[in-house]
Amino acid sequence: MGYQARKSIDNNDLKSSASSSSKWKISDAFAKAEAEIVLEISDEEKSALISKIEQLLKKHDATLIAHYYTDPEIQALAEKSGGCVADSLEMARFGRDTSSQTLVVAGVRFMGETAKILSPHKKVLMVDINATCSLDLGCPSDDFSNFCDQYPDRTVVVYANTSAKVKARADWVVTSSIGLEIVKYLHEKGEKIIWGPDRHLGRYIAKETGADMVLWQGDCIVHDEFKASGLALYREKYPNAKVLVHPESPERVVKQADIIGSTSQLIAAAKKLTTKQLIVATDQGIFYKMQQAVPEKELLIAPTAGNSATCKSCAMCPWMGMNTLTKLSSVLEHGENEIFIEENIRQEAKKSLDRMLAFADNTKINIRASGDLSQDHTLFANIGPA
Numbered sequence: 001m002g003y004q005a006r007k008s009i010d011n012n013d014l015k016s017s018a019s020s021s022s023k024w025k026i027s028d029a030f031a032k033a034e035a036e037i038v039l040e041i042s043d044e045e046k047s048a049l050i051s052k053i054e055q056l057l058k059k060h061d062a063t064l065i066a067h068y069y070t071d072p073e074i075q076a077l078a079e080k081s082g083g084c085v086a087d088s089l090e091m092a093r094f095g096r097d098t099s100s101q102t103l104v105v106a107g108v109r110f111m112g113e114t115a116k117i118l119s120p121h122k123k124v125l126m127v128d129i130n131a132t133c134s135l136d137l138g139c140p141s142d143d144f145s146n147f148c149d150q151y152p153d154r155t156v157v158v159y160a161n162t163s164a165k166v167k168a169r170a171d172w173v174v175t176s177s178i179g180l181e182i183v184k185y186l187h188e189k190g191e192k193i194i195w196g197p198d199r200h201l202g203r204y205i206a207k208e209t210g211a212d213m214v215l216w217q218g219d220c221i222v223h224d225e226f227k228a229s230g231l232a233l234y235r236e237k238y239p240n241a242k243v244l245v246h247p248e249s250p251e252r253v254v255k256q257a258d259i260i261g262s263t264s265q266l267i268a269a270a271k272k273l274t275t276k277q278l279i280v281a282t283d284q285g286i287f288y289k290m291q292q293a294v295p296e297k298e299l300l301i302a303p304t305a306g307n308s309a310t311c312k313s314c315a316m317c318p319w320m321g322m323n324t325l326t327k328l329s330s331v332l333e334h335g336e337n338e339i340f341i342e343e344n345i346r347q348e349a350k351k352s353l354d355r356m357l358a359f360a361d362n363t364k365i366n367i368r369a370s371g372d373l374s375q376d377h378t379l380f381a382n383i384g385p386a
């Protein structure tokens with residue numbers, strides 16, 4: 001599978017944030033991510049670097065935990081060295097349960113923070129401490145807290161892609177795997193919701209559950225770029241293909257989906273579906289694990305631009321792209337990029353995370369997709385043709 005170069009997005013297109021100050025922060029951080037030049041290294045240098053990283057992981061009793069959207073070489077190394085490749089929550093849970101006292105997180109900052117929230121006594125290092133996320137950046141804790149104060153009678157539910165401070169302000173933290181079930185539960189109890197920060201996921205959940213939700217207006221700069229018109233053309237071109245969409249995508253893209261789900265759920269669905277071609281609307285870093293799961297299938301990234309554009313299917317997060325083997329080696333060598341969270345914030349954030357974990361246990365909802373759609377029945381409840 002060939003990976004295309006990371007796309008260049010005009011910062012003026014960044015329209016996700018709820019305030020002009022947070023919009024500026026996203027643009028600024030995005031520009032920094034784009035300005036980074038990842039130096040090519042030869043295959044020999046790469047092999048030597050990988051061996052060195054493996055030795056350093058052992059020497060420091062460290063475990064590498066990588067997100068699905070990171071470079072395939074980092075994902076492969078995480079697997080080979082006994083770490084894991086997963087979504088953010090599973091990364092944190094794996095980190096908590098492993099015996100290693102040092103966790104190296106290849107992903108973005110909120111993932112390192114979530115790992116630290118669940119493993120306060122472990123050292124949590126980021127491959128790149130400046131790797132962030134437009135959802136996190138677009139939801140500054142002070143602004144979000146003021147927003148919540150305007151609706152004191154509402155329950156605050158936030159997506160995992162938020163800072164520890166925002167999680168601490170919330171009543172519940174949810175992932176895209178379980179957000180729908182938790183909001184449905186709260187709605188049935190008569191609770192009104194404040195949702196943040198992803199407006200697309202919030203709108204999707206509100207529509208599916210009928211819940212009364214006030215939405216923070218953030219979005220993911222990667223998923224927000226998928227284009228409904230381009231996807232319609234792809235479906236005409238590949239009439240037998242099934243369309244798999246992450247619900248952080250715009251509504252008109254979600255409407256064309258055969259399967260809507262989180263990263264783990266989309267991989268599980270790819271295994272179960274019998275069609276040979278799959279059109280996928282999420283960061284194309286997922287193709288590393290998805291192609292492993294379905295080596296016989298052709299994976300097509302959903303288009304991110306219209307018919308006349310030259311760049312149609314980059315779909316790669318610039319911040320995930322900041323995770324490189326060279327930086328990983330340096331972090332292990334020097335113990336850099338450690339995550340620290342004030343203890344009172346960590347404890348408050350943990351309460352919101354623990355509510356979700358307890359809900360998953362009590363309702364026997366499996367947040368981890370097994371790959372069998374019949375077994376993963378509850379995961380896919382309410383998920384299907386939109």
Ligand code: SF4
Pocket residue numbers: 069108132133134135161220221222223283317318319320
């Ligand atoms: S892909 Fe989107 S949601 Fe994920 S880290 Fe990047 S900006 Fe954030």
